[in-house]
Amino acid sequence: MKTVVILAALVAVIAALDIDLSVEIDDIERQQKVLSLLENIQQESTDADWWQIGSEYDVEANINSYTDEKAVEEFLHYYNSGFMPKDETFSMFNDRMREEAIALFKLLYYADDFDTFFNTAAFVRVHFNDGQFLYAYYIAIYQRPDTNTLVLPSPHEMLPQYFVDTKTLLKAYHVKMQNGNDGQEGVNNQNGRFIFYANYTSPWLTGNEEDKLSYFTEDIDMNSYYYYFQILFPFWWSGNSLEQFDEYQSDLFYFTYQQLVAKYYLNRLSSGLGEIPEFSWIAPIKPGHYSSLSTNYPFFSRNENYQINKVENAMNIQYLNNYEQYFLSYIEQGNSEILQNKKLINLRNSPVDLVNEYWFTNYELAENLPQNQKRSYGIVGLHLLAGTPDPLDKRIAIPSDLELYQTSLRDPVFYQFYARTLNYIFQWKRENLEPYSSSDLNLEGVQISDVQIDELVTFFELYDFNISNAIYYSAEEFNANDRTNFTVRQPRLNHKVFMLRVSVQSDVATSALVKLFLGPKYDSNGFHLSIEDNWKNFVELDWFMINLTLGQNEIERSSQDFSLYRKDTDAVAELLKMSKQGKVPFDMSETLYQPERMMLPKGTKGGFPFQIYVVVYPQTSLPLELTKYSLLLPDTKPLSYPFDRPVREASFKQPNIYNKDVFIYHEGDDNPNIYNI
Template identity: 45%
Template sequence: MYSYCPEVKMRAVLVLAGLVALATAVPHTHTYQTKTVDADFVLKQKKVFSLFHVPTQVDHNAEYYKIATEYDVEAHIDNYTNKKAVEEFFTLKKTGFLPRNYPFTIFYEKHKQEAIALFHLFFYAKDFETFYKTAAAARVYMNEGTFLYAYYIAVIHRPDTQGIVLPAPYELYPQFFVNSPEWFKIFRARMQNSLFDKENARRHGVIEESNAYVFYANYSDALSYPNDEYKLSYFTEDVGLNAYYYYFHAYFPFWMDGDEYPVMKERRGEAYYYFYQQLLARYYLERLSNGLGEIPEFSWRYPIKTGYYPPLVYHYPLAQRPNDYQIPYKKHINELQFLDTYEKTFIQYLEKSHFKAYNQDVDFRDYKSINFVGDYWQANYDIYKVHPKKYHHSYEVTARHVLGAASEPVDKYMFQSTALSFYQTSLRDPLFYQIYNKIMTYIYEYKQYVTPHPYEELHYTGVKINNVHVDKMVTYFDYFDFDVSNGIYYTVDEYKSNKFPIYKIRQPRLNHKTFTVTVDVKSDIEGEAVVKLFLGPKYDSNGYPISIEESWKYFVELDWSVHKLTPGQNKIERASTDFYIYKEDSLPVLEVMKYVEEGKIPIDMSKKHDYMPRRLMLPRGTKDGFPYQLFVVVYPYVPPTEKQDYARDYFTDNKPLGYPFDRPIYEPHFRQPNMFYEDVKIFYEGQDHIYKYNDYTYISHQNEVNKH
């Protein structure tokens, strides 16, 4: 006989409520804008996708395998526009390439050499057919990590693959985006080939839905972040944010020669600075919403306060770094000396106000010198190829190695991975933001040499902003599905039948309700004008009002648009769904293929790979509304020069990136009729603790993700 226990009954009620809620918690569907493509494009798209399918395995019945066994790159050297690149590839091959099923990182010198050599093969193929055959051979015989890295970047940069849709990095490399507890559930379901006990599986966040296994996943908690940084895991582990960082690298690889590839050499360093400045500003706004304050600083000489235990496995578990980690000085003496010298060398350049060496003469008082400064801190190819020996030693890469807390490589291929070893996982580590905040600190020192924008330059004669109205800004979490089947190993029978089980992760992600910004402009003139919107802090981390002379570097650009002003009153409305520099979430490859079969592709995935996810536009805010301020500026539109036409996604007019917050400001110059400051609050609707969305003991009807 069992006695009555209220606690047991209550827990049973919670579990039952959780199961009901879990069954009804599904991701929102979106309407995607598409464009029509021709038959030749459809064929290219299908071929490109075919080489991305389950890269850890080789399908001996696939078209690419037949091509790989028959095509000889060396015998077809005339099919490449750069024969020297082909010769260098095979010279390097004599020393042995990274075998398949070994971990790969672009931050390990030997791996980098092989990846660059393979990229050159892809890039210099004289036509698409040669490119595809070369890629098919690499797909079969090269390390899968090396192949995916070089192939992805080649598709982005080759002229004949412009507009081709690429899989989202989290679908291509799911092991970098899904924590090990979820993989345990996935592999268990895979081994069982079903859910033996569906009710028990549902209790643990595993269900079958539409011929797919769906696994509800949480973000990392205090076990991974032994500090307050766990409060930000919903942001730093967001799959879209981490994909955004990978896209940035794919467009601007540090090893790429700006003279040979279209990477905007003239403003490459400026793009580097602007990307990290905006990323850190967005991160800072999220910290404010969670009461975490300033981005911590660190010293190479003292213990690193911020630890991190990544719950990821890439061939092997990633290395862990405890709180108060002391960098082993003897072990890293050369690296630490290099880092210190690199920083001091830059300061010495600044004190002289110019850099003059290797046919370069840079005046740091010229705002265009940001290109040299960005190149210097990225340590990209353009800054080092003028060196007599083409010496290359990267501050970024060295810092990642020293701070990752990994052991030394045991041979030319094997290394211990850390979160900082990959672009796909770097944003998870709180120390990433501290590294780049340190770099930005040095760049801000340089910015002090640049003259602030004068009043006359900022002024727009005859134009005044009378008022700005902003709808209520509300954030919430909704569920998002992404396909992780590329992380699974399939059987011979599944390959023969061409029927593959689908495995999905379902995770709550930050989002916001649509809002509109209305700008009332009185104009005495007629002409095209740019309207820019920025979001920045109203108060500092201690709750005190912060002047714009201090906070300019924490303003995030929300929108850029051009409007025709007419004499009189002009009402300009911008819906958040139209903000220029954001994109919708990527569709799964299976969904994209449905469009391709109809001769269509999603526009955002074709043209906006490297845009910030639209859902992450706003920081989370608080339930009572967290105060920020919106800055609006109107200025005359002047199109970019013809030389920049290929880069209009980045350089939309003739102003510096981030204008007018591209340099330190003098506040009296920012009190102009064509500028407006509007106080706003961002309200959060949902659970205080994100994990409650996917923990069955907490799920109940009132805890479901809000419907919007």
Template identity: 35%
Template sequence: MRFIVVAILGCCALALAFPERKITNKQFLERQRDILRLFRHINQPSYYKDHQEIAQSFHLHDHYDHYTKPEIAKHYHQIYEYGLLPRGEVFSVFYEEHLQQAIALYKLFYYAKDYDTFYRTAVWARQHVNEGVFLYSFSVAIVHREDTYGIVLPPIYEIYPHYFYNNEVIQEAYRYKQQYYNQEHGYTINANYSGFYLNLHPEQSLSYFTEDVGVNSFYYYYNIYYPHWLGGEDFDFAHDRRGEQYYYVYQQILARYYLERLSNDFGEIPFFNYEVPFENGYYPLLQYPNGLFFPQRPNYAKLYEYFYNYGQKYGNNRYAYSYTFVQDYERRIRDAIDRGYVFSHDGQRINLFSEDGVNILGNLIESNPDSPDRHFYGALHVYARHLLGYSSQPLDKYHVAPSALQHYETSLRDPAFYQFYKRIVLYFQKYKSYLPSYTEHDLHFQGVEVKSVEFDRLVTYFDHFYTDISNAVYVTPQEYDSEKVQVRVRQYRLNHKPFTYRVHVSSDKEQQAVVRIYLGPKYDEYGRYINISHNRLNFVEVDHFKYQLKVGENVIERNSHQNYFYQNDRTSYRQLYKQVLGALNGNGEFNVNANEAYFGFPRRFLLPKGNYGGQEFQFFVIVSPYVPYKYHQEGYDASKYYYPRVGSGAHHIDNYAFGYPFDRPIHYDQIFHNVPNAYFYTTKIYHRHADDINASTSAHQ
């Protein structure tokens, strides 16, 4: 079985084709095996004997000198003795008390002097720390430590199935385990999306997109690589233009969501007002492993505090005042944009309309450690998730019932996510409105002309996808190591036929160029043509690569498997583990593709669904002069890494703004049609049944 890998949607393309890498290093294979074992049945203590021995013999207070910052280990031991979030309780990174515990554990992992200390610390934490805190902190540490570079994380939807599959699927898995688990080939459950039982709002017909395991795991892994709380002295993200990247990731998610809305005859993402009841209700149909249900939000939910907190405890609970915090922080952001400057925490005035302005604004809105003043400008997204998620106020810090918006694994399931981040993207557009538009001279590439563009017929369909959710059920110590319990889920997911595209370009000299290809709508839900000046934010970046033009005619041919920020289905945990064991025992190979070890948007969703008769969309192709990226980490040796290290800036191809040339307002549509190095190509996307695809393929063989 193959499963989803995740990466930034259209945000950053890998500059080169990273080939599949055969891993023969025994030490690496042992580390990959050992780390995978720590992810098994995360909701139970580990029953591996070596884990139990390490957990019993390892005492943190005896190993302070094994950490590069001993004070970090001392601090964690102290708060551990005070008492942390108990095992079995729900963890959410959007509760400050939970987040601080997760950060403390991450630092304990990250500042371990060597791999052995890191591993022994992880085994100890696996047995003694809340499972949600452990899983989150451990995953973040793996992708940021130097000595765990290349370690493949297993699919999060297999490790935490409760966050990706509806309750009826989990209940069916429980029933199988209790009654029939000795079946030789395991058990397969057919899974539906949430609209199968309840359809509270017409937009729930989009659940095949909003609840897709690959789309949601993309968002989870993006926030594992770029946690909103990490940065500053602890980790340098400046080389990645982290603030601007934050904006572009969300802008692209919204653009992709809008294309899917059009395929289902919906229009613009609604805009909401905090003073007006929120129209879209949400009933998640999810249940936490401890039996607690995810909170639901009714249609036309009232958000202001009298209704939101009626009859609930206030006390020192800051989240009870989310409505006020959200209003204050949004007002301060608007004022900063209009004034053109912000103040740092020590009162220093910082110009927003500088070369780094959008990056500063992104850090400020995300409220990450690189923000000029996190306290004053605030964590807007944290309080907005509490408010819109409609979760009840907790009685204490350890008994919480987070909403779907308060987990990265489930945020994209709620339509409120898209409506809130539309507000965020519009704040960036408010800032961009003060910047000059690109002129024809800015866009023009002297001596280069795009003559024509060709695409194969574009066809989408739904096919079955299999996921191993054995981690959803509880096993005995005897069953833990035998792997006899196998529960699979079969679910329809959107896919498309592979296709090839060709760009015909003429050049008057040999030169380096950068090619960008975007996909966007041509008509709205009523069939009205949308001017590019109104449409630019609806374009999704589908390819971005460097190309060496020769003199004369160039035919640039690419296919739908070459765009590296879209990634293939990820290898399942069970298959990954077997491959590692086989390589260690000399009975096979362990091959890792950069797609597998890094992260990206699911390739299955490269195209929107379209419709049976063919729905018109348009591609925009622009060929620009190559401008080297100037923020690369000094001393970074790309030859040492087969995929970019986070924080190095190595995943950037060029120095253009994210989303260029759609990143700034367009005053004259004709400019984009006049420049010879750009080209609009209209096409149709057809949706077919999988059986029709198979029949068509057979007929041509």
């Protein structure tokens, strides 16, 4: 059985994966209720029980049913002044929409019990914007202790229009209105289930060199992964229910963006696109981006050589420049007082945390400043790079790929922006962190004598996913619960299962941690890359614990067992079916991980050269209070250790560190847009 996305990813750990477990009756009922609000999210179901509840519920009359009266009053303030329209596109990059969504989240979060929470959620579902509801609802379920073990469906099934191009959706609407296919190209009727063959990008847009990476940037699971990351760790919320995990959050943000950018870079290299281009706030933005998505409006597209440095952007550009220059001043002074005195962030631990928080979280900035002064470097920067004009009506947002978490990864400027952000962090690390020494890295008495890995092969496969939530049904169809199924069939990247075999000679019996990294061997010009210049471009593929015995240890590890990746998610219909049976397949760590099939960059026919590092180092046990996060945190070291800081190549020549050249091949069609329809 496929595994599912669990929003309780960091709350508990179970030993077995992909196993059906009986759950308590209360949990089953809660699971069914939570999922009932997500069925055909854009359509009103006036005969549903939750609709009656939501229509009649009065928040103000039940103010005593919330643990934070101030949160209710804040919600009522926005409610009385008017929320965003129900059918507009919701974006966290719109200041007013973001404030309203946070008010909705707090209303849901501070509900005193589950019944109040569900009544409130039904009220929000009936009266408020669908995207705004989903954002607040998902975060609240994740944060609340009485719901954080419940299962939620993937974003691409909730709002398919953020993952499927307009042409395909129009075909689906046409088939629905005609009660069947009337000969449209690229549509297949399989026993009443309509299948629509879809490209990644519309054919008239093909030609942009970035289209070579559409299999990566437009992958539905990669974009769902990024949406989940923003749901699990909203930058504006410091009241995270993860307790002691807070101190690791800044490292998690750094790790997430470093891995995303490095993975994108590896795919650029193997696709012949070379280095990630740099940009300037005062020069034209070279890459254009032509979106093929639409909601009520077509998504905004940015032309090549977009002129970002114009009068209406002057204040925001000044803010961004000042933010970056302030950090450079901090580097020059060589101490953290310049940032601490500014009180921009919540400094809890080391200078590394300080730097990561400055660029990625800024809780103090988000919570302590007046409403009209709150700014986020990321939101301001990405908004300018998207090039979307500011609407006259502040209650609406002009949608663009870059300004929605479900679609951000589609725009190549996303990776340029975060490469720029990470470069500031890398610069600080080069000047402030000593590379690990030989004694830091050596595991005495342990030697990796050999590493063997199966041939690495990628390929494109066909994948079906449901888009019925984007279709409107008649009241009779909706209530009959016998609705036509609409499915998109799209090629996606995958790889053949491979085995990693590690031979370790040990003179000691000890517990150890094994990590596997993949990185580039040559730059885009074919020159060999030194690890001292290349440490920031490595992707962590796996980590696992082993108990070494005296003598020779033979370790085998299947790519299907790699810790940092998840399998496909189940559809909401399947989740409803399982919940009614009292069974749910649990994998408590998947939510934060990228899809398993995307772990390798796309290969080439003749094999593209990469290199791997296998590192064995002493296991440092987690403190007792953190053991429940052990599927996410292998130990107390940084998540990307030992590639979390600049590298001295000589120090990496240790018997417990093994470097090996590998090639990644690609079989079958090289272009995923094989249908061209």
